[in-house]
Amino acid sequence: MPPSARLLRLTQDPALEGAFIPTRPRPRLGFSLHAPGLLRGGLTHLDGPARVEAALRLLSEHPGQRAAWIEARLSAYPPAFVQRGVDLARLLFVEAKGYFPWAVQELARSQVFGILAVAAPLPDARSLRRLQLAAERAGCAVLLAAPLPGEAWPVRERLWCGWEGGEPRVRDAGGEGRTARAAGEGS
Amino acid sequence: MSVACLRFPAGLPKAGLRALGEACLRFSSQVALRGEEAVFVETGGSRLLYGEARLRAGLGALGRRFAGAAPARFGWGAHAGEALALARHGAEGTPRERWPLEALHAYASPFTPDEAVARAVDALCAGLRGLGLTDLGGFLALPERGWGGRFGADAALLRERLGGRLLMGWPRFEPDPRLEECAEFLEESEGAADPDPAAFVFLLQSLCSRLSARLRGRALRASGLRLRIGLERVRGVPDAADRVLGVELAVPVAEPTGLRRILGERLAADLAARPLGRRPVRLTVEATSTVPGFHPQRDAFDRREEEVESRDTLLARLAQRLGDDAVFYARIRARHGAEWTWTRRAPPATPAEEADLGRASLAARGAVPAVPRPTRLTRLPLPLLRAGDWLLYFGGSGKGRRWRALDWEGPERVDGLWWMASGAGAEGAPPVDRDYWRVRTEGGMDLWVFCRQGEEARAGALWLRGWWS
Structure with missing residues (x-):
């Protein structure tokens, strides 16, 4: 019997009622385009043609949060950010060039930023894992708005961002089970 | 008045005690030293309230930074003499009445060791012992009248001082103008031309910790640092110049971890590029330039100061590695x-x-303009070729791409400044006479494309300038 099934049987044992402390739902950031919100302290991958629009919508909905936008070579266009309601006084831009994984890691680890938008691809799963640990510790919502490496198991949520009637739309890209779980975790 | 005293029974080098006094300015602007023995901090007039436990912990932590493992004793009293006497004789909660008569030395001259005063107090103690008195309790129990006639004017003054009256004025404490900390490498690494990186990390940690405490005491942050490595002198071999590394910080830093990381990364990069070749004997860290920092007396109920420091430290490290214009x-x-x-x-x-x-x-x-702008911009305009519904980009090295255009929205005409001559731009900017289009493509991506007005537009040249993503 696999350990998970054994644990499940234990939790259902009436003799052990009250012995298990239910896991607390992970805190989430409210997001108008995705009702369950986005994960704090974890990695969320935004995919699709409107992924940056979705990230900007999130930034504009949380003007009190300090945020950072990091790319290897900058292609972001700040006037467009202002048009979408982002407060530029709260958004730090970092152009990391050859030190991209290191800079992403430092930004997440600093506990200074509530939202970190990573707009360039990370090289491998190891750097994603490091980023995941740093994000968990700092309680930082990390948005990966760039293609993922081949193995990207540390990414907890994947969202598809597309256009509908000229407006960005977000849906869960991880299947029905993932959507239900995300909704159950919502605060 | 409320005075804390941190006393080192074994003594401390004068420079170390001065540095500690400088660091203590974070608690209060009124600080005094006693030779190589003790540092006093007056907290009664401080902006923030301090409890004994908190001040004891804070001073103890600072004492460990500057004195290492040297034992220190803490005393807290209504004035400097009482605090010093408590640090000397008040161990294990002994009440003042049980302190020996020698405690009068602390009341007589708390700030300066004075031999004449010490002799007078010794004579007084001998006289009191002749009367059968052994502690301050007996001294205080004597009737107050006629003290001057029986024991002399000094004894009357001491009696008043024990009662908290006729206190001494505080001497002025002036911190050293140069913010520099220095440490020697251990002799164990003798003979090793390539130093152990752990030795550098260890020394940097303590140096940055002390420098940071001094900066915080003076409400300053370092905006420039200098790291100097003194190298071993070998007989018969020409002396090697000290290795000096300067670091200009984009964002001033005062936090010890930040200072250590910045200097550590700078040092590691330099040693990888240029090995020392000689055994290092001394490491010096100096704050070459400073800017005003935040208030030295930290507010225990507000974490904003710590957050700002964390942010500044991060920004300084990022700018140090990535370049000033990258953050x-x-x-x-x-x-x-x-x-x-x-x-x-x-x-x-x-x-x-x-x-x-x-x-x-x-x-x-x-x-910002009212017309929506793309979220991403190309670094330079990229030439596009239009073939029917298709837009083609030949990027070279296999970077070519193509998009099938579904709809063209525009144009948005952007003209140069009409009062300037043709071909000239504002503030060094090239002239702008362009028609911008938002092109919806089959894959869902919208492109921002422009054509220049005039001959080039008539020839059908297009440029890709950005995209919505």
């Missing part, structure tokens, strides 16, 4: 042409600059 906030400018509508702005170093950043952000909302 920035964006400032919007009311200009024509996509390229000149924003500039990079260095992170704010002072609260005033931070407030200015907020004002500029508010003003930016009125400076």
